[in-house]
Amino acid sequence: MKAQDPAGGPPRPGTSTPRRGRRGGTTGSREDILEAARMLFAEHGFEGTSLRQVARAAGVDPGMIHHFFTGKDELFALSVELPADPEQVLAGVADTDPATRAELIVRTVLRLWESPAQAGLLAFLRGTIGSKAKTALLREIVARRVISRIMASVPGTPEEVALRGSLVATQVVGLMMVRYVVRLEPLASAAPEDVVRLTAPNVQRYLTGPLGQEPI
Amino acid sequence: MKAQDPAGGPPRPGTSTPRRGRRGGTTGSREDILEAARMLFAEHGFEGTSLRQVARAAGVDPGMIHHFFTGKDELFALSVELPADPEQVLAGVADTDPATRAELIVRTVLRLWESPAQAGLLAFLRGTIGSKAKTALLREIVARRVISRIMASVPGTPEEVALRGSLVATQVVGLMMVRYVVRLEPLASAAPEDVVRLTAPNVQRYLTGPLGQEPI
DNA sequence: CAGCTAATTCATCACCTGATGAATTACAAG
DNA sequence: CTTGTAATTCATCAGGTGATGAATTAGCTG
The missing domain is CATH 1.10.10.60 (Homeodomain-like)
Structure with a gap:
């Protein structure tokens, strides 16, 4: 971000009149x-x-x-626009064993959000959640492109798999919101390894664990 | 909500000229x-x-x-402004046994969101998440007023309890986002009883369960 | 060199925004 | 009835918004 150009700024609009016309060199x-x-x-x-x-x-x-x-x-x-589309980011997730997939899911989410894509993701969320009309877009993306990948080859009836998918979304979306949007401590500054260790078990339960009873 | 008066043009000065001055009766x-x-x-x-x-x-x-x-x-x-402040909504939660508190937490969240307060809560979230400055307000509310109640008398070191609190927030916030903001199916139209049964175990694990290992 | 294309600035448009102040009307108290 | 106060409409302001079009300058191609 070469924003305000503090030192020898030729394009300073206040001082040295920025004359018209094209600038020299490659001005990105x-x-x-x-x-x-x-x-x-x-x-x-x-x-x-x-x-x-x-x-x-x-x-x-x-x-x-x-x-x-x-x-x-x-x-x-x-x-x-998402710097990496869901298909690419989630490549490989669909190929793993559903019984141990949760860790990879959480890891993938964390890797994406710790990357330079974070600013774009934040912008997308902020611009999208602020309006009811645009949440429909978010819903379609999550439903059709993300969850379908995450739930690939998970056993169960289609209805059950769909329910498990939205439950997984619950935990993953909550993690993103708390850690990256609201930035609630101490989770916001916890090490990614710890976050994986702490949350993956719950994701795994939604993926393939027992749903109707206590898991402990 | 006596909204937009669809039939006759509202600003038609020819028909029912909305003359100036105070209206009769009690116009709320x-x-x-x-x-x-x-x-x-x-x-x-x-x-x-x-x-x-x-x-x-x-x-x-x-x-x-x-x-x-x-x-x-x-x-x-x-x-x-929140139709019911956190202290009031969460009254009673702090008094229950932490070992079985998760169900009450999820029930309380669902009851609040299924109530007429939903519109206000949505407005608050939409207006608040759309701006970085305002998310600080949300963070303070969640951290100081909500989590402190939810985590009352949960055993453990202060650091551990704080971590557990943000993990609980993870699951609860994710549930709110998926069910009420993004409205992802089938969770969005699931019966509250089912939502409690499905998500409370994960909340309970964050509250008092083992954190470092597989829960199943 | 001439000629084209892209980058840059500027002036301006029509519109919408939040806000103010005055004018008008109803209701209630004296 | 008179007086005051609150509710309502209207006209208008100063400023910001997204957008357009022309004028100017640089780089590239021939």
């Missing part, structure tokens, strides 16, 4: 805009972020945004 | 505004809801909002 303005948008959407959601804020954070004229993107919607979609 | 405009605000904040979050939308949905002139409330912030705070 498009990427700067995307990066600034990702940060701001992650902090304030879709409606809480204005294009002028994005332009300012990117050190760029507001008009540039409309030069590179058709509008705010496209900017949001491109800046926030 | 203040309550109408609060109710409409609750609905809209729940659907579109804080920034995604304009005062003019609220006024239209309440069948009221936009100026009324500023007559009854000092501004958008106060309207949000009053319309969305």
